[in-house]
Amino acid sequence: MEKKFADLRSGIVIVLACALIYFWLIPAQIRYRGQAEIGPDFFPRLLVVCGGICGAIIAFQAAMKLKKAGKLTPKALLADPQARVNFKKYARHGIFLGSAILYMVAMQYIGFPAASVIYLAALLLFFGHSKPLVSLALSAVYVAVVYLVFTYAFKISFPKGFLGF
Amino acid sequence: MDILIESFMQFVSIQVILGIVAGVVVGIIGGGLPGISPSMCIALLLPISLYLPAPVAIGLMMGSYQGSMFGGSISAILINTPGTASAAATTIDGYQMALKGQSGKALLMALYASCAGGLIGTVILLAMAKPLSTIALKFGPPEYFGLMLLSLALIAGISGKSLLKGLVSGLLGLFLAVVGMDPILGTRRFTFKNINLADGLQTLSVFIGVFALSEILTQLSESRAQLYKKADPLSVVDNKLSFKEFWGQRMNILKSSIIGALIGVLPGIGGSTACFVAYAEAQRGSKHPEKFGTGILDGIAAPESANNAVAGGALVPLLTLGIPGDVVTAILVGALIAHGIKPGPLLFIEDIGSVYTIYIALFFAVISLFFIGKLGIPVFAKVVKLRKATLLPMIFIICVVGTYSNRSNIFDAMMMIGLGALGFILKKNRFPIAPLVISFVIGAQLEMSLRQSLILSDMSLAIFFTRPIALVLIVTSVVFCYFMVRRNMKAPPSAKEEN
Amino acid sequence: MKKTALALVLAILTLPALFAAPNFPVKPVEVVVGFAAGGGTHLAAELLTVEAPKFLGQPIQMPISLYMDSVDFGENDFVGLALASDVAPLLAVRADAPFNSAKEMKDWIAANPGKFSWSHPGVGSTLHVLGANMLYALGVTKQVKEVPFRGTNEGISAVLGGHVTAVSSFPATVLEQVRAGKMKVIGVSAPKRIPELPNAPTFLEQGFKATLTSTRGIFAPAKTPKDVLGILDKAFAKIIQSEDFQKRAIKLGEPAVYADAATFNEMYRDQLVMIKALLKEIGLTK
Numbered sequence A: 001m002e003k004k005f006a007d008l009r010s011g012i013v014i015v016l017a018c019a020l021i022y023f024w025l026i027p028a029q030i031r032y033r034g035q036a037e038i039g040p041d042f043f044p045r046l047l048v049v050c051g052g053i054c055g056a057i058i059a060f061q062a063a064m065k066l067k068k069a070g071k072l073t074p075k076a077l078l079a080d081p082q083a084r085v086n087f088k089k090y091a092r093h094g095i096f097l098g099s100a101i102l103y104m105v106a107m108q109y110i111g112f113p114a115a116s117v118i119y120l121a122a123l124l125l126f127f128g129h130s131k132p133l134v135s136l137a138l139s140a141v142y143v144a145v146v147y148l149v150f151t152y153a154f155k156i157s158f159p160k161g162f163l164g165f
Numbered sequence B: 001m002d003i004l005i006e007s008f009m010q011f012v013s014i015q016v017i018l019g020i021v022a023g024v025v026v027g028i029i030g031g032g033l034p035g036i037s038p039s040m041c042i043a044l045l046l047p048i049s050l051y052l053p054a055p056v057a058i059g060l061m062m063g064s065y066q067g068s069m070f071g072g073s074i075s076a077i078l079i080n081t082p083g084t085a086s087a088a089a090t091t092i093d094g095y096q097m098a099l100k101g102q103s104g105k106a107l108l109m110a111l112y113a114s115c116a117g118g119l120i121g122t123v124i125l126l127a128m129a130k131p132l133s134t135i136a137l138k139f140g141p142p143e144y145f146g147l148m149l150l151s152l153a154l155i156a157g158i159s160g161k162s163l164l165k166g167l168v169s170g171l172l173g174l175f176l177a178v179v180g181m182d183p184i185l186g187t188r189r190f191t192f193k194n195i196n197l198a199d200g201l202q203t204l205s206v207f208i209g210v211f212a213l214s215e216i217l218t219q220l221s222e223s224r225a226q227l228y229k230k231a232d233p234l235s236v237v238d239n240k241l242s243f244k245e246f247w248g249q250r251m252n253i254l255k256s257s258i259i260g261a262l263i264g265v266l267p268g269i270g271g272s273t274a275c276f277v278a279y280a281e282a283q284r285g286s287k288h289p290e291k292f293g294t295g296i297l298d299g300i301a302a303p304e305s306a307n308n309a310v311a312g313g314a315l316v317p318l319l320t321l322g323i324p325g326d327v328v329t330a331i332l333v334g335a336l337i338a339h340g341i342k343p344g345p346l347l348f349i350e351d352i353g354s355v356y357t358i359y360i361a362l363f364f365a366v367i368s369l370f371f372i373g374k375l376g377i378p379v380f381a382k383v384v385k386l387r388k389a390t391l392l393p394m395i396f397i398i399c400v401v402g403t404y405s406n407r408s409n410i411f412d413a414m415m416m417i418g419l420g421a422l423g424f425i426l427k428k429n430r431f432p433i434a435p436l437v438i439s440f441v442i443g444a445q446l447e448m449s450l451r452q453s454l455i456l457s458d459m460s461l462a463i464f465f466t467r468p469i470a471l472v473l474i475v476t477s478v479v480f481c482y483f484m485v486r487r488n489m490k491a492p493p494s495a496k497e498e499n
Numbered sequence C: 001m002k003k004t005a006l007a008l009v010l011a012i013l014t015l016p017a018l019f020a021a022p023n024f025p026v027k028p029v030e031v032v033v034g035f036a037a038g039g040g041t042h043l044a045a046e047l048l049t050v051e052a053p054k055f056l057g058q059p060i061q062m063p064i065s066l067y068m069d070s071v072d073f074g075e076n077d078f079v080g081l082a083l084a085s086d087v088a089p090l091l092a093v094r095a096d097a098p099f100n101s102a103k104e105m106k107d108w109i110a111a112n113p114g115k116f117s118w119s120h121p122g123v124g125s126t127l128h129v130l131g132a133n134m135l136y137a138l139g140v141t142k143q144v145k146e147v148p149f150r151g152t153n154e155g156i157s158a159v160l161g162g163h164v165t166a167v168s169s170f171p172a173t174v175l176e177q178v179r180a181g182k183m184k185v186i187g188v189s190a191p192k193r194i195p196e197l198p199n200a201p202t203f204l205e206q207g208f209k210a211t212l213t214s215t216r217g218i219f220a221p222a223k224t225p226k227d228v229l230g231i232l233d234k235a236f237a238k239i240i241q242s243e244d245f246q247k248r249a250i251k252l253g254e255p256a257v258y259a260d261a262a263t264f265n266e267m268y269r270d271q272l273v274m275i276k277a278l279l280k281e282i283g284l285t286k
Helices: A002-029 A042-068 A074-079 A087-110 A112-127 A132-153 B002-010 B014-032 B038-049 B054-079 B085-099 B103-138 B141-158 B163-178 B203-219 B224-228 B243-248 B250-265 B271-285 B298-321 B327-338 B352-385 B388-407 B410-428 B434-456 B468-490 C002-008 C040-056 C102-111 C126-138 C152-160 C171-179 C226-241 C243-251 C261-281
Strands: C009-014 C029-033 C078-087 C090-094 C117-120 C145-148 C166-169 C183-188 C214-221 C256-259
Touching: A002 A042, A042 B163, A042 B434, A087 A112, A087 B203, A087 B388, A087 B410, A112 A132, A112 B224, A112 B388, A132 B014, A132 B388, B002 B352, B014 B038, B014 B054, B014 B352, B038 B054, B038 B327, B038 C040, B054 B085, B054 B103, B054 B298, B054 B327, B054 B352, B054 B388, B085 B103, B085 B203, B085 B271, B085 B298, B085 B434, B103 B243, B103 B250, B103 B298, B103 B352, B103 C152, B141 B163, B141 B271, B141 B434, B141 B468, B163 B410, B163 B434, B203 B388, B203 B410, B203 B434, B224 B388, B243 B250, B250 B271, B250 B298, B271 B298, B271 B434, B271 B468, B298 B327, B298 B352, B298 C152, B327 C040, B327 C243, B388 B410, B434 C145, C029 C040, C040 C078, C040 C214, C040 C226, C040 C243, C078 C226, C078 C261, C090 C126, C090 C152, C090 C171, C102 C126, C102 C183, C117 C126, C117 C152, C126 C166, C126 C214, C126 C261, C152 C166, C152 C171, C152 C183, C166 C171, C171 C183, C214 C226, C214 C261, C226 C243, C226 C256, C243 C256, C256 C261
Parallel strands: C009 C214, C117 C145, C117 C166
Antiparallel strands: C009 C029, C078 C214, C078 C256, C090 C166, C090 C183
């Protein structure tokens, strides 16, 4: 049943997202005052309408199945633990993604090598390593190799920090 | 014939061989590193090549072209990160094989398919350059539209039972492709006044985010202890590829190479589309289409032979018409001109020797790719022996570096994070992610050729039904869709679907 | 006004403020190419690197694939250092097109409304502006269909395949097609005929006032110290006028044309005024 709850949820989210894009995002983000018969907003609008229809069908099918099982009542939806998203389960994912953004911002201030050595060492610990020194050493060697290959062999210039590298 | 022998003799020199080998090595490494595209490899070699004699320079470039086309599959298979755009289709089955402990087998298949594809592409170039170029010119906007539609029809094939979800995923991909400048009018769309989005979402950010990062996120659901566990030595079950297994793919490889070469001939379409079409055709013609996506050799052989065959195809319009078919050949034009070779309609008449030089360089590049790849695979395959707690963070750093390197822009790496989260959410709700990637790749061209056609026809849809090639392509995609959907509905539900 | 600047910029020197003359340059000089790797601008810029160590005392480094579009800049953020090339655009059609000159084409367009289409590599691109200028000079802007393709090469194959009528292009890209008799040139937008295609008439000699060309040059940030600019000005004068550079430039199909910083800046300002007016006329800006 968890699957059906998820489908119902995704279907509703898709329909809402499509409505939001159609009525708010497209008018706000595509400014076109020309006379072309097919303007820049034609294709996105077409996609959003199709997406909305698909979403509605997904939600409808799931709702029908749930109804058959007698689970489509407000009470059942609130009571059933399967109907809720367990956000706690995704706390680590959130921390990981958030820290990644921080890492990229930091990179622009302290440079790619420094930021990466620190961040990779932290990530190694976060993913399961338990010895900080081992992580730091692994991280330093790895980042050095990546840095050297990309800068010297492939001429990519990375963000430099105030230290000059 | 004398000229052919003369051109051939140019290659029997240590300098030229070294040039080709160097090119292949740079290509494999660059292709294997996400963010370094085949065109970047060649652009990088360009300044050096200006100082080298023509055969060495051409060898160097052809070597890196072929090398990078194979290189992309290494990271696609081992770490679920397509090293080049052309390797995106390889990721689908390649990574699944690696998970099953067959990474060595998958890599060997990729190498053999790449070499076979490269050879078949060269032969097609050699034999049919002239007639193919005539056909390529017949492809105007409506025909391109038809071809894009055919690639889109593939979504029906890989979505399995959840067609509706595949459709949503595909529409999402098309929508992501809309971001950036309108292809016809130049109006900015969904750029949120951010200049970094003017060029649209970068293909690499989408590929790496949706494939690699979402996979890292999925693995993160396991406990730390689980991730720190040493990779089970028994988990490597099968690292060899028997001749029988390779031979079993011969028709698949042949068909895919032809598809790759033909699509390569059409200017502006590119390797990734060719690979997806080859993959779709392999699945359509297969006796066990439901196994595609679970880690089978067919799913590697098809795209890998197609993307190396693209190289031969892309050289057809370059040499016969002087029109480069992709970014790599566009850079190649510069190099050839700097060496006094003028690609154009007169090249075959005025300078057949140079044409042969290019053919032979391509041929030798494939040969060296075979040997260098053979030497390299055991080394690359060691990656899977790392603990996940070590491997995953390192892959993540490569993901960041790769998306950054493409334009030297950290914004692209940040977009990759967002797209990775999106891919993860889709996966968690059991939406297939491959359709998103496919439709993202073809989205811009689809919209562009649709609107180009309509401008030319004064907004009449008749243009799609009055031109024979366009009509055939459109009808084929509809028929393909119909059969795939019917077969998917009949197929027994797979184990994955059940639980 | 960003597009205008894009049409004119070849490369920009990025100079860390730390450098002080007279020992400038003490580090390799970084040149940013504002266009895709392997494109005409990139290749032209690569030519600069060959003789740089000899005349500049330091090599020129070119970080690859830095897109100009990801940086926001205006017409006053840079000053010109040197003009490196000056290329005339042209309008070319398939060899079997039913007209041979600008006048015949104009009449054909009038007689066949809605039949004429032309391609350029994207709205706001140099060749779009220059092509629009040619058609504007012919007075046919309202009667033609404009179909953008990604890159001139795709446009050329569309012309060869008969999908569109004409393409706005630079000589090097269509040269081989014209030589092979697959395409013909209707007119060149330049004050006088160009050496690569001596038989192709200019629009001017056919009585239409289209002479705008595309120039490539080197720019430096506007805030660069005067003495550093002076050193660079002298160095690029020697590099671009060296025999070796000229030889390689001809090989690339883009003969080097040199003008020093002062002349180039004047030219840049003049063109800005001209292009601004044109963009308004063809509806690209308000």
